Amino acid sequence: MTSVYEQLLVREHLAKATPAGTLSEADETRFKERVKELLDEQNAVIVAHYYTSPVIQALAEETGGFVGDSLEMARFGARHPAKTLVVAGVRFMGETAKILSPEKRVLMPTLEATCSLDLGCLADEFGAFCDQHPEHTVVVYANTSAAVKARADWVVTSSIALKVVQHLHDQGQKILWAPDKHLGDYINRSTGADMVLWDGACIVHEEFKAKGILDLQKIHPTAAVLVHPESPASVVEVADVVGSTSQLLKAAGELPNETFIVATDRGIFYKMQQENPDKRFLEAPTAGDGATCRSCAHCPWMAMNSLERMIASLETGSDEIQVPPELIKKALVPLTRMLEFPKD
Numbered sequence: 001m002t003s004v005y006e007q008l009l010v011r012e013h014l015a016k017a018t019p020a021g022t023l024s025e026a027d028e029t030r031f032k033e034r035v036k037e038l039l040d041e042q043n044a045v046i047v048a049h050y051y052t053s054p055v056i057q058a059l060a061e062e063t064g065g066f067v068g069d070s071l072e073m074a075r076f077g078a079r080h081p082a083k084t085l086v087v088a089g090v091r092f093m094g095e096t097a098k099i100l101s102p103e104k105r106v107l108m109p110t111l112e113a114t115c116s117l118d119l120g121c122l123a124d125e126f127g128a129f130c131d132q133h134p135e136h137t138v139v140v141y142a143n144t145s146a147a148v149k150a151r152a153d154w155v156v157t158s159s160i161a162l163k164v165v166q167h168l169h170d171q172g173q174k175i176l177w178a179p180d181k182h183l184g185d186y187i188n189r190s191t192g193a194d195m196v197l198w199d200g201a202c203i204v205h206e207e208f209k210a211k212g213i214l215d216l217q218k219i220h221p222t223a224a225v226l227v228h229p230e231s232p233a234s235v236v237e238v239a240d241v242v243g244s245t246s247q248l249l250k251a252a253g254e255l256p257n258e259t260f261i262v263a264t265d266r267g268i269f270y271k272m273q274q275e276n277p278d279k280r281f282l283e284a285p286t287a288g289d290g291a292t293c294r295s296c297a298h299c300p301w302m303a304m305n306s307l308e309r310m311i312a313s314l315e316t317g318s319d320e321i322q323v324p325p326e327l328i329k330k331a332l333v334p335l336t337r338m339l340e341f342p343k344d
């Protein structure tokens with residue numbers, strides 16, 4: 001089977017993924033002040049994902065914005081009164097914000113920031129897959145384009161996916177799941193639901209290696225292992241806790257362990273360390289036997305979010321998310337189902 005790296009579209013976009021450079025302290029301070037001025041002038045607020053850099057996350061917090069997972073970001077953006085949302089994350093998050101708040105202007109530091117799951121699930125091919133399974137309820141992960149969401153019955157994030165599929169399975173429904181095959185497989189094994197899976201993967205989570213984690217645990221025998229379910233089944237098997245970013249964050253606070261091995265994007269360490277200053281967080285290894293490190297536990301597209309790009313977007317209005325009104329109307333239906341699904 002072709003690995004997600006070998007897919008032409010993913011390689012093309014990865015080649016454009018220029019990470020933000022390191023700034024001097026003076027430049028960082030100057031750029032942050034400029035962003036603050038622009039946010040005030042334009043009645044704008046930053047909505048940032050946990051995987052963006054600590055600088056962006058801290059700035060979102062300092063300016064009354066928000067840091068969270070994609071579900072929490074969507075909820076915050078929809079209820080905040082600001083006229084402009086500056087979504088620091090990847091493109092599907094900006095599109096989700098626009099679908100939920102079409103009257104607001106949604107800017108991103110760069111529209112080039114995308115996601116291998118979104119790239120690997122093109123609307124036409126996905127539509128044909130749905131046509132082959134007309135008796136299935138279509139559940140798509142939030143990491144998809146507006147056009148793919150428009151074809152779905154449900155949109156879910158990793159924090160709610162298991163509950164929604166369990167709910168549909170309890171009603172006797174068959175599920176068509178896309179695009180992350182590892183998350184789909186995890187949900188399938190957990191719920192026993194009748195599911196067909198799209199063959200997509202996250203280039204960051206697919207790189208974690210069970211052997212590397214077990215070797216690291218020999219050095220830190222009291223460490224708890226936290227794993228995001230976009231990781232392969234072999235990695236999920238060695239986890240003490242499997243969950244979305246916000247669920248892993250919660251586990252880091254609640255478990256009595258002092259050390260944690262964390263198999264998700266290392267951007268999460270900013271919040272984990274902030275909330276648990278006395279605990280220690282270690283990156284799960286990504287290079288195991290026969291593998292080379294491609295993402296090194298950090299999403300190359302999330303790394304494109306920088307202060308300079310945020311300033312350029314706010315100053316010029318570039319990198320604004322546009323979603324056609326007919327897609328907004330269709331995609332809003334499965335997104336609203338997710339937002340109205342009981343959290344607990």
Ligand code: SF4
Pocket residue numbers: 051090114115116117143202203204205265299300301302
């Ligand atoms: S970490 Fe993976 S799922 Fe998240 S945006 Fe990056 S490629 Fe997509």
